[in-house]
Amino acid sequence: MARILIAGASGLLGINLALETMREHEVVGVDRGKLQTAPFRVIKADILKTTEIDSILDSIQPDWFINCAALANLEKCEEDPIQAKMLTTDLPGELAAACAKRSIRFLHLSTDSIFDGTKEGFYTEEDEPNPPGIYSQTKLDGEKVVQQANPQAIIARVNFYGWSLGAKRSLGEFFVNNLSVGKNVNGFTDVIFCPMWVNHLSRLLVKMLEKDLHGLYHAVGAQPMNKYQFGLEVARKFGLRESLIAPQSVESSGLTAKRSHNLWLSIHKLSTDLGGEIPAFSTGLDGFYTQFQQGYPQKIRSYQQPDA
Ligand SMILES: NC(=O)c1ccc[n+]([C@@H]2O[C@H](COP(=O)([O-])OP(=O)(O)OC[C@H]3O[C@@H](n4cnc5c(N)ncnc54)[C@H](OP(=O)(O)O)[C@@H]3O)[C@@H](O)[C@H]2O)c1
Numbered sequence: 001m002a003r004i005l006i007a008g009a010s011g012l013l014g015i016n017l018a019l020e021t022m023r024e025h026e027v028v029g030v031d032r033g034k035l036q037t038a039p040f041r042v043i044k045a046d047i048l049k050t051t052e053i054d055s056i057l058d059s060i061q062p063d064w065f066i067n068c069a070a071l072a073n074l075e076k077c078e079e080d081p082i083q084a085k086m087l088t089t090d091l092p093g094e095l096a097a098a099c100a101k102r103s104i105r106f107l108h109l110s111t112d113s114i115f116d117g118t119k120e121g122f123y124t125e126e127d128e129p130n131p132p133g134i135y136s137q138t139k140l141d142g143e144k145v146v147q148q149a150n151p152q153a154i155i156a157r158v159n160f161y162g163w164s165l166g167a168k169r170s171l172g173e174f175f176v177n178n179l180s181v182g183k184n185v186n187g188f189t190d191v192i193f194c195p196m197w198v199n200h201l202s203r204l205l206v207k208m209l210e211k212d213l214h215g216l217y218h219a220v221g222a223q224p225m226n227k228y229q230f231g232l233e234v235a236r237k238f239g240l241r242e243s244l245i246a247p248q249s250v251e252s253s254g255l256t257a258k259r260s261h262n263l264w265l266s267i268h269k270l271s272t273d274l275g276g277e278i279p280a281f282s283t284g285l286d287g288f289y290t291q292f293q294q295g296y297p298q299k300i301r302s303y304q305q306p307d308a
Contacts, residue, residue, distance in 0.1 A: 001025050002209070005062035005104075007047050007095070008069030010034040012164040013109065013198055015300055017068065020202040028060050030069075034165065038303040048091060053098055064209050065099050066107045067092055070139075074113075074257035077135035088138035093145030100150040105209055107154040112193065112220055114140040114157065117260025122224070124266045125216050132258040143216070154208055156219040157265065162198030162288065163297040165304050171195070172288055173297075175231045179240035186248040187228030193263045194220035195230055197284030199291075207274055217270045223281040224264040233281075237289045 002025045008014040009029025018027045018040050027040040035042045043060075045052045047069060057065070070088045071077055077084035092108050099106040113136045114129040131137040143155050161172035168177065172195075178185045196219070204219055225233070231245040250259045267278050291297070 002063040003028065003060065004206075004209075005030065005056070005060055005065045007065070007067045009038070009040075009042060010165055010304070011068050011070075011072070012162060012169040013158075013160065013201070014068035015165060015303070016162050016198040017066065017202040017205065019300070020199050021206055025206070028062065030056060034304045036303065036305045047095075048086065050094055050098075053095060057098055057102055057104065061102075062104055064105045064107065065095065066109075066205065067095050068109060070109070071135075074133060074135045074259075075255065077138065078133060078256045081134045081138075084134050084138045085141070088135070089141040089145060092142045093149050096146040096150035096153050100152070105152065105154075105212075106146070106150050107156065107205060107209060108142065108146045110143050110155050110157045111136060111139045112157055112159045112218075112263040112265050113260055114143070115260055115263060115265075117192075117262040119262060122264040122266040123218070125218060125269055132260055135257060136260075147216075152214045154205075154214055155216045156205060156208070157217070158196070158201055159193050159220045159263065159265075160196045160198045160201045163291060163300060165301055167297065167301065170198075171227065171230065172234055175234040175245070176238055176240070176292070179235055179238070179244050182241070182244065184244050184246060185231070186253065187226075187231035187245045188250040188253065188259075189226050189228045189247045190249050190251070190261050191227045191259055191263070192224050192261065193227065193230075194222070194224050194265055194267075195281070195284075196221035197279075197287050199287055200279045200284050204270070204274070204278070208270075211274060213273055217273075218265040218267050219270055220265045220267060221281050221284065222267060222278045225281075233285060234288075237285050238292070
């Protein structure tokens with residue numbers, strides 16, 4: 001059993017990773033005040049203060065540190081590039097260095113969107129990134145500073161969906177929430193991605209640490225699809241009306257941050273180094289639906305402060 005410190009424990013990945021992982025490992029989350037009654041130990045702290053991080057690392061002495069904190073909203077990053085750089089580039093570098101100094105294994109989350117999406121076919125870890133916006137640029141810069149500060153770190157480029165504390169952090173929730181109340185929504189036909197159920201991602205990240213991997217990995221779903229197709233898959237699984245989803249181009253969406261059209265990432269390196277198959281998309285969607293039937297979304301929301 002390892003002791004795992006998870007920063008950003010209130011986020012979509014953080015909360016699900018903590019709940020998934022606490023079955024087999026000791027989990028300690030770091031949060032700035034949202035989590036009140038989570039079933040794992042939570043430390044309230046401002047991770048932007050280096051002194052706080054140093055004292056947390058020294059008192060908890062984790063074996064692994066997984067950094068899920070970021071400014072992960074593309075539009076907000078365009079609005080506030082300084083905050084984006086602080087959280088998504090500078091902080092990961094400092095955390096990576098603090099872990100290297102103490103021989104704590106560090107896992108950093110990056111994104112598929114560091115690619116500009118102009119390539120035909122899939123991207124491998126060897127392909128040259130070309131970030132199209134502030135979010136993706138700060139994420140790529142984050143990869144570089146982490147790699148420099150801590151060459152033993154794992155850097156995982158991800159894309160995932162699941163249930164979140166705020167109920168609207170993931171694309172899966174977006175489709176379920178809107179279609180459930182009969183609302184029409186758009187689904188982008190010209191954005192290809194590889195969505196992975198957050199619980200599958202959580203298990204893979206822990207396996208990567210257990211196997212002592214290091215370096216850069218694509219850790220996304222096994223099946224590329226466009227966002228419209230993803231919406232249809234979610235609608236079918238949840239018995240919701242597919243006709244409420246209109247196929248649309250992302251170019252006419254009015255979103256400020258530029259989106260890449262092709263984010264199909266190869267997971268060959270990860271599956272080879274883990275020595276196993278990456279779970280199928282349909283298995284992940286089944287899991288997402290089973291959680292819904294079992295009241296998991298309400299359960300995780302009950303962990304937060306009433307006014308959070
Ligand atoms: N979601 C995806 O599909 C996706 C795709 C590619 C990459 N990623 C990457 O995966 C990681 C996790 O993403 P996510 O979707 O789980 O993000 P998220 O739900 O937005 O969670 C972000 C976390 O960061 C914390 N945070 C934000 N500002 C902070 C600050 N100033 N000080 C301390 N903590 C702060 C948040 O805390 P509060 O709750 O207190 O705000 C939250 O716990 C990120 O590195 C993201 O870039 C995500």
